[in-house]
Amino acid sequence: MAKYVSYEDSGVSIDANDLMVDDIQSYVAGTFGPRVMAGKNAFAGMFRLDYDERLFKRNYKNPVLVACTDGVGSKVQLAGAVKRFDTVGIDLVAMSVNDMLVQGAEPLFFLDYIAVNKLEPKLVTELVKGVAAGCKLADCALIGGETAEMPDTYRKDDFDMAGFAVGVVERKKIITGSSVRPGDVVLGLASSGLHSNGYTLVRNICFKQHKMKMADTPAQLQGATLGDVLLEPTRIYVRAVIRLLRQYKVKRIVHAMAHITGGGLVGNIPRVLPSDCNAVMKKSSWPVPKVFTFLQAKGPVEEDEMFRVFNMGIGYVLVVAEDFADSIMKKLARYGEKVYKIGRVTTGVGKVVLK
Numbered sequence: 282m283a284k285y286v287s288y289e290d291s292g293v294s295i296d297a298n299d300l301m302v303d304d305i306q307s308y309v310a311g312t313f314g315p316r317v318m319a320g321k322n323a324f325a326g327m328f329r330l331d332y333d334e335r336l337f338k339r340n341y342k343n344p345v346l347v348a349c350t351d352g353v354g355s356k357v358q359l360a361g362a363v364k365r366f367d368t369v370g371i372d373l374v375a376m377s378v379n380d381m382l383v384q385g386a387e388p389l390f391f392l393d394y395i396a397v398n399k400l401e402p403k404l405v406t407e408l409v410k411g412v413a414a415g416c417k418l419a420d421c422a423l424i425g426g427e428t429a430e431m432p433d434t435y436r437k438d439d440f441d442m443a444g445f446a447v448g449v450v451e452r453k454k455i456i457t458g459s460s461v462r463p464g465d466v467v468l469g470l471a472s473s474g475l476h477s478n479g480y481t482l483v484r485n486i487c488f489k490q491h492k493m494k495m496a497d498t499p500a501q502l503q504g505a506t507l508g509d510v511l512l513e514p515t516r517i518y519v520r521a522v523i524r525l526l527r528q529y530k531v532k533r534i535v536h537a538m539a540h541i542t543g544g545g546l547v548g549n550i551p552r553v554l555p556s557d558c559n560a561v562m563k564k565s566s567w568p569v570p571k572v573f574t575f576l577q578a579k580g581p582v583e584e585d586e587m588f589r590v591f592n593m594g595i596g597y598v599l600v601v602a603e604d605f606a607d608s609i610m611k612k613l614a615r616y617g618e619k620v621y622k623i624g625r626v627t628t629g630v631g632k633v634v635l636k
Contacts, residue, residue, distance in 0.1 A: 305406050308413035312423040316389070326424030328390050330449065343452040347386035350445045351376035355480040359511050361438055363495045366404055368514040369442065370411020371418070372477045375515035377446035378419040379540040379597065382522055383553070385456040386448035388421035394443040395428045398435040408442065411514075418517040421446065454526070458537035458553030458600070465536055466606035467550075467560050467624035470613065472596030474572055476515040478543040479590040483511065486579050501575040510572050518597045521616035528612065535609075537600040541592040547633045548589060550598060559629025560600070563636055567621040569594045588635060600626060 313319060318327035331340045353372045360369045370393075378388040393412050395405060405428055416423045435441070475483065487493045487507065495508030502510055518540075526535060537553035550560050573594065577587050587593060601609050606622065613620045 305409040308406075308410050309423050309426075312391075312413050312416040312421070314420075314422055317422045317424055326390065326392070326422075328422065328424055328447075330389075341449065341451060344449050345386075345452050345455060347381045347384055347448045347450060348446065349377035349380045349448075350443065351380065352441065352443045353477050355484060356477050356512070357441060358439075358484070359480070359495065359508070361440060363508050363512070365508070365512055366407035367411045367414075368512050370408050370413070371415040371514035371517070373412055373442050373444040374415025374419055374421075374446070375517045376477055376542070377444050378415075378421065378448070378517060378519050379515070380542075381446060381448040382519055382597075383456070383538045383540055384450055385454050385526055385535075385538075386450040387523055388419045388446055388448040388519060390422045390424045390447055391416050391419075392424065392445045393426040394445075395426070395440065396435060396442075397428070397430055397440045398432050398437050400428065400430040404440070408440075412444070415514075415517060419519040420523075421448075421519075456535060456538060459555065460533060460536040461553070461555055461558055461600050461626055462536070463558060463626050463628050464603050465600050465626040466603050466622060467562065467626065468599045468601060468606065468610060468613070469567055469595035469621045469623040470518055470521075470597040470599075471516075471567070471619035471621070472541070472570070472592045472594055473516040474510060474513040474570055476542070476592055476596055478592070480511075482580075482582070482590055483576060486576055486582075487511075491579060499575060501578070502571055516596050518618070521613055521618045522597070522599075524616055525609065525612055532605075534602045534605040535599055536602065539598045539600075541596050541598060543590075545588045545591055545593060546595060546598070547635065550633050551631050553600070554626075554631045556631040557628060559627050559632055559634050560624050561627050561634045561636060562624035566623045567594055595621070595623065598623075 316329045316332055318329060330344060353369050357369055360366055374391055381388060395408055413423050493507060497507045498504060539549045539553050541549050546562060554560060573591055610620045
């Protein structure tokens with residue numbers, strides 16, 4: 282008589298999935314606000330856009346939904362190498378919510394997708410714990426997700442993550458960059474390090490060329506381990522920027538914003554510049570974190586390539602009206618950001634000029 286074959290024999294454990302779902306419930310629920318409509322065993326998450334309770338009242342006149350999706354890239358490989366899974370979830374949230382923030386949108390809710398070779402409840406719980414922490418920093422709700430166990434697709438210990446976020450902005454307050462003009466000031470908000478871009482080059486330099494270990498403490502990193510520096514999570518700018526935008530209910534003093542991801546300053550700022558404007562940036566106007574000078578020297582990597590691949594210490598940019606630049610800097614500093622006046626808009630052809 283033929284032996285019966287089960288799903289678990291084929292590499293997928295339903296029991297492990299059920300255990301994982303139980304483990305993550307408290308982290309997920311911790312991100313819920315009054316607009317989340319929780320339903321036990323629901324097949325989809327529900328979120329109210331408008332609501333009328335006096336304490337939480339938030340109604341929109343002409344709302345526009347804004348959606349983003351992204352991943353963490355090969356940074357997950359470094360997390361897997363040292364079995365540290367609680368930070369890349371923050372990265373996952375940051376990559377989407379910082380993007381939608383560029384249009385002036387407030388993040389509402391987030392969904393995650395995690396794919397693994399073998400479902401280990403403790404590993405997935407740590408990943409989701411990080412996602413929930415990121416959602417709290419972005420003031421959005423984690424209302425759903427999916428974990429896929431695919432032993433025939435992923436190698437042992439491999440995993441990947443993707444995220445999807447939805448936000449909202451009043452139509453008349455959408456920030457497009459169309460109002461940017463010569464004389465505007467470019468403000469830069471400090472990054473927390475590499476964020477989530479350039480890791481293929483990082484891995485090539487550190488591990489393929491120089492055979493370094495994540496536990497190494499290079500002198501250039503001033504006592505920090507390579508692993509701690511490379512896994513530092515992406516900074517989430519939502520609270521400070523949304524709070525700033527709410528200060529100006531009538532005046533439109535923020536003319537454009539950019540999330541500095543792959544492509545760096547030179548690749549991302551032109552996306553929000555008019556075709557007849559340049560952004561002239563002064564490279565000496567902000568401190569470049571040690572990780573970038575370390576990688577540039579180790580490569581070695583040409584400076585132009587560094588600025589094309591990495592954020593170089595500036596994770597988010599605002600292009601603002603000249604008369605308001607100083608007051609905006611002070612506000613953002615009060616909200617917890619490190620702010621630098623890094624450039625100015627001139628007439629040009631829609632590109633960044635580094636000086």
